[in-house]
Amino acid sequence: MEKKKYTVRKGEPHDLVTIEALWSASQDADTAAFRPSSGWWSLVAWADETRLLLADHEPIGVVAVVFDERGYVEARLALAPVHREKEAADLLIEQVTALAAEAGRAQIRLSIPSLAQWALEAARRHGYTPLRAIHMMLRPALEGRLPVATLEDVQIRRIRPDEDLAVLNALNRAWSTTWNFRPIKLESLEADLRGQRDGFFVATPKTDEAQIVGTVHALFDPTAQNPDQQPYAWISNLTVDQSQRGKGLGRILLATGINYLKEKGAGSIALGVDGGSIAPMKLYRSVHFEVIRTVDILQYVLTSDEMATDRRGSTALA
Numbered sequence: 001m002e003k004k005k006y007t008v009r010k011g012e013p014h015d016l017v018t019i020e021a022l023w024s025a026s027q028d029a030d031t032a033a034f035r036p037s038s039g040w041w042s043l044v045a046w047a048d049e050t051r052l053l054l055a056d057h058e059p060i061g062v063v064a065v066v067f068d069e070r071g072y073v074e075a076r077l078a079l080a081p082v083h084r085e086k087e088a089a090d091l092l093i094e095q096v097t098a099l100a101a102e103a104g105r106a107q108i109r110l111s112i113p114s115l116a117q118w119a120l121e122a123a124r125r126h127g128y129t130p131l132r133a134i135h136m137m138l139r140p141a142l143e144g145r146l147p148v149a150t151l152e153d154v155q156i157r158r159i160r161p162d163e164d165l166a167v168l169n170a171l172n173r174a175w176s177t178t179w180n181f182r183p184i185k186l187e188s189l190e191a192d193l194r195g196q197r198d199g200f201f202v203a204t205p206k207t208d209e210a211q212i213v214g215t216v217h218a219l220f221d222p223t224a225q226n227p228d229q230q231p232y233a234w235i236s237n238l239t240v241d242q243s244q245r246g247k248g249l250g251r252i253l254l255a256t257g258i259n260y261l262k263e264k265g266a267g268s269i270a271l272g273v274d275g276g277s278i279a280p281m282k283l284y285r286s287v288h289f290e291v292i293r294t295v296d297i298l299q300y301v302l303t304s305d306e307m308a309t310d311r312r313g314s315t316a317l318a
Helices: 013-034 086-102 117-125 164-175 186-193 249-264 278-286 304-308
Strands: 006-010 049-055 058-067 073-079 107-113 129-140 154-158 200-205 214-225 231-240 268-274 290-301 315-317
Touching (some): 006 086, 058 086, 073 117, 117 290, 129 278, 154 249, 164 186, 164 214, 214 249, 231 249, 268 278
Parallel strands (some): 073 107
Antiparallel strands (some): 107 290, 129 268, 129 290, 200 214, 214 231
16 A cells, blocks of 8 residues: 655645544544534634644644643644544644744643543653643432531622622632633633523622632533533532632532532533542542543653754645
8 A cells, every 4th residue: 555645734714624624523533422512612713823734635634732821832633533543643743843843832731532542642652741631520410409518607699790800800819729720801701601690609708798709600501411411511610719728618619509500400410620639529529420531631841952943834744
């Protein structure tokens, strides 16, 4: 069989449909059970730059990167299932390195679904090492409400119409001490709240209702689905201010969100969590959440020789 001739070129606006189709096909092959009912999120919309891998002029793979404001490169890969040869996977990894070098960025963070062994093996061959794991967890339908404890000095209530900015500040204050923190923008919070305000709960001191010391957002959408085909029910933005930690407030907020979703008709409840966050993982497991999907984040630091290499432009890789 004649050897394939591989080429790489920059993704252009007219490649949008091709890139999204390759991304969807690759995601379906690696994590089909978790495909959202509305389809996979847009790789083109996420990326600052993309590159297409072609085999004999046919697009078969994509590299997408974001040049993070904190100085590193975030990367995603896609490769058509029928073209998952070692050489093709290696070329995608090499293009991530090339894009980082061209941008003058020495650090790369590459996110790969744990089931995408073709990509994980290629990354390891090129010296990538594990950095973190992000888990999706699912709690199946269980009978009865969770007990909700009370604290003498803290109360739980719903978000008020006039306190979006106060909630935003509380969220960013709480998340600022976590790994990979990126400030939430007001427009992002408002988008999350659209049609979902009823499930956003805050914790405040009884002596000062304007001071937000904890949050949880319980989202429910019967027109969408969880990975187990139950109605979409998700726990998000569970936070506790540092001044209130160790009192059980996180468990109270979580139980409040779970009970709200059960009342709405949830058959299961999902959430995402950083695998390196020991206390949240322990809390979620204690109320029967289990890991159902993992995205591995690997890191790589470019050598001085790699940083000095200019690989701009289309590259023939026969």
